[in-house]
Amino acid sequence: MARGSRRVRGKRRSRKRQEVWGWGAAGAVVVAVVVVRFVGDHPGWAMGMACLLVVMVAGGLVLRHRVIQAARQRFLAANAELEKVDQMSGTEFEHLVAERMIADGFRQVRERGGSGDGGVDITAVAAGHGRYAVHCKRYSKPVGAPDVRNFLGALANAFAGHTGILVTSSRLTKQARLEALGAREPLILVERDRLADWLLGSASLLPARSARMLTEEEAT
Template identity: 30%
Template sequence: MTPGVKAVVGLIVGITLARLLWQWVTGTALPWIGDHPWWTGFACLGLVLLTATLLDRPGRGGYQLLYGEDVVVEDTEPDTPTYRMRELAAMTPTAFEEACAELLVRDGFLHTRRVGGAGDLGADVVAWDSDSRKLVLQCKHYARPVGSKEVQTFNGTARPEHKAHHPIMIGLSGFTQPAADFAARHGIVLMGRPELKRWAHGSHLYDVIEAEALE
């Protein structure tokens, strides 16, 4: 019920109840109700609407109070996590890897898990797409652009060690030009700040990196 409708209904109910109270005090309530059926009907309708509104108020948080029981109202909106760049920048490196894993799950990738840590051999997050192609992500939460040396190191393990179909390196602060040139020669997918922003804001990973072209 909108605030305007609530105000009108409340006014009608208030006036009618005041008149009923006055008639009750003077001992002529029942005759007055019989002589004023429209006013009585408005009062009853207003009371029903106000009661329904009050019962619905607990439902603003996802529940409705019906017949004294809490009934769950299911949220029909899908869970689609997104991140702002400033949120990603404020994360720890581990939280950044976990956020990338959550975005993969959002996009429908399978068996997604974060494996980053000591001895990960360059694989921070792994996942598979619906065609059983393996993605290996290395997530660089650097305040500087990722250099060619880091890309070369990732190139040495992504396919030989992890059998990656899509080796993907994510740089929060982008990549140097030598790093980009090396990655282009060796088929390493780089996601710099613009690509990461599109992905974090809701675009599917494959729409961002155009992985279909890497077949």
């Protein structure tokens, strides 16, 4: 009985599929007939619609090409910036970050330097966002958890009340990222990819500017 019922259900499903295909084919024939009659009765309109379709397709292809080219240019520019960074010393990298912070809208940007800075290389202020402490790592290897813990210690003591920003030319290890994001006051992380966007001016570390730039990018 079970096998018989399954066969019946299978036949019903097959019949329904055939009916759907049949109705679809009939609909396609009707549409084709209507289009042919319309073209025959209104050749001018048909020609105009055909031209409009061609223009729309061509415009879409041109737009797609421009988007691809723009993305390619951004990719090449980002790589060029990162190649420059990779040739810098730690001090030069700190200076670059400080300059970019000024361009980004930070004020009272001060390079601290030295080995007794508790991991803080730059301090700055942003109107409406308080004080910031920045730790720069011009590394070729990933930044590890000990570096993050050292920086968090400075933020909890000598630089209490500052928002921490960790900027690196490399990336963080998984454990380092977990510690950075799991802190009482999560760090702002600027790893390699985000660093490239920031250096090119297409990203910001200030929340208000970052949101505005994202909105403008979506609009374009």
